[in-house]
Amino acid sequence: MKLDWKCMKNSFKKSVIISLVLVYGVIAAGSIVRMTGSGMGCPDWPKCFGYWIPPTERAQLDWKANHPYTKGQVIILEEELRVAQRDFLSSDYYNDNNWNIYSQHDYAQFNAYHTWIEYLNRLLGALAGLGVLVMTILSFWSRKTNISRPIVSVLILLGMGFQAWLGKTVVDSNLAPYRISLHMGMALLIVLGLVFLLYTCKRKAFSVPGSIFIKVLAWLAVLLTLFQIGLGTQVRQYVDVQMDQPPRQWLDPAPLKFYVHRSLSLLVLGVHLLILWKLRKIKYSVKIFHQILLLIGLEILSGMVMFYLDFPFSSQPLHLMLAALLFGAQSFFILQLMSNQKSYDL
Template sequence: MNAYRRLIFAALMLTAVVVVFGAYVRLADAGLGCPDWPGCYGKITPHHAAEDILGAHAADPHGPVSLPKAWKEMVHRYLAASLGLMIIGIAVLAWRHRSHKGAAPWVATLLVGVVIFQGLLGKWTVTLLLKPAIVTGHLLGGLTTLALLTWLAARVAGARREVVPPRLLWAARAGLLVLAVQVALGGWTSTNYAALACTDFPTCHGSLWPVADYANAFHVVRELGMTADGELLSLSALTAIHWSHRLGALVAGGVLLMLGWALARRVPTAGAGVALIAAVLMQICLGVANVALSLPLPLAAMHNAGAAVLVGLMVWINFRLQARGIARPAPAGLGRLLPLSPRSQRRA
């Protein structure tokens, strides 16, 4: 089991690297640095394909192909392939130790399926020329991999389960769901290059309800930068995408901050609550900074890293919480989520 445990934690760390580096590749406009898959112009490295890459770059100096972009794209593929092999190893060890309480072989098997589908999404990302639905799915697949590995890590580490009132448990479940929706909105914003559709804050184009084309913005089956009818995607459609992400951040941030405060009020979960509050506030600051500073690449990558941290943290929190019995009813409003006093906490 020691090898199984070490492999899970190593894969979890590598997944975080792959997710963040994948965001960096996309933000650096290197997603088509190698226009074929799985190699680069049929070669195993950009070094071996240098002649083809330099020829493509000479033909279109402002295009998506260049030697630096090719290396970025291929390094991401090498890391992802290494992660896939590690996850297969995790599944093999999980079944070998299936009698052990922390093995969870079916979750490990599900993880293999997710990674295989993630590999196909990576292929389609290139061969279908960065279609927003495919690229967003690829991002969500990476975060799903992170979430499953976090769950496995919590299980194999024997993370302490805390008994909490049912309302707090369901608040944590709802928080994870709200976060998933917000991550999807963030991915849609990034893959449609709508992060700078609004350059002012907190308003957008000087308004709290800007002119926006939501119909074309959220039409899933279309080409990058185009409507479903083949027209260029308008600024109002990009504004709709960006503004939806901001409104989602307002909702998700509020829900997660309330959850963090509720956890921080209880001694056994205080550390998790403080960590959640800090992660949410940091993510909000990064989002605002990206708008104010016109999306510098390091900050944009850090914003993606912040989303990964929140996903991992929320999965860990949900793993730790369990409800038993019925807690004393709380007052309406915020009191339904927040414990009232240490005495009421002990009763719960």
């Protein structure tokens, strides 16, 4: 994979790379939120307990006499969240008329560690949104030479907005599992869009002569991996339910879907090895493909570490990140395979 150096200097390409790095950062942060159980660290959205900079101590959420409250600010009273109806100054006594009971969910706890992890996750999300916005603006400069750039950039921008909204519904639903999976699917779509944009900055596209079989195998490999990722999120949902048990029991007994997930990884590896063999036969060496193989190896290894070594700290986010990176690399490889040696220069 040889990227055009001139294009490298191009600010659009830089903005695509920065957006991609930030989006992967958000995926990593999201999975750390999940690992630490911090998803409900901020009960509301987009603010956190009604603040732009969240509280650090439980006492900040107690009701206080003669205290100015702003609309939307949250307190915890009698194990319930209450939301200020308007801006007001509290009197000597608590007045119910100034407060609404928070109705989205009944989770009313404060843990500074969870709150700040969730808050930093949101900040990173906002930063990624900003990165994509800048990228979208820059994409319009090359609309005459490559109309796909602004179109895909705008779609990604909309996708980021949708993803932020989905994030809110995940919190509102008290982390409903199917919404978390949808969130993951959307993140992969955004990665796909960004990889496509990165690809459009490549000087010369790559094509493999007489390689229909390799193309079919490559599509099979991506579809199998996507199925494997979907299955992985199902296993994850099962683990989430077991998480109040000691780690040794999270997958003991393990459900059938876990065994399918574990065995399918050998099929994923097998198909990729077949592609490697085919590429070698026609004497093509594709750098990204070696990275894909490395990612698959690491993915299988991290899965084994989780299962056989009782989910050591950070192994869960690592497994998820490797899967997201694998999907990004596969998308790039597929784009290389499917192209017709067009030049995508600015």
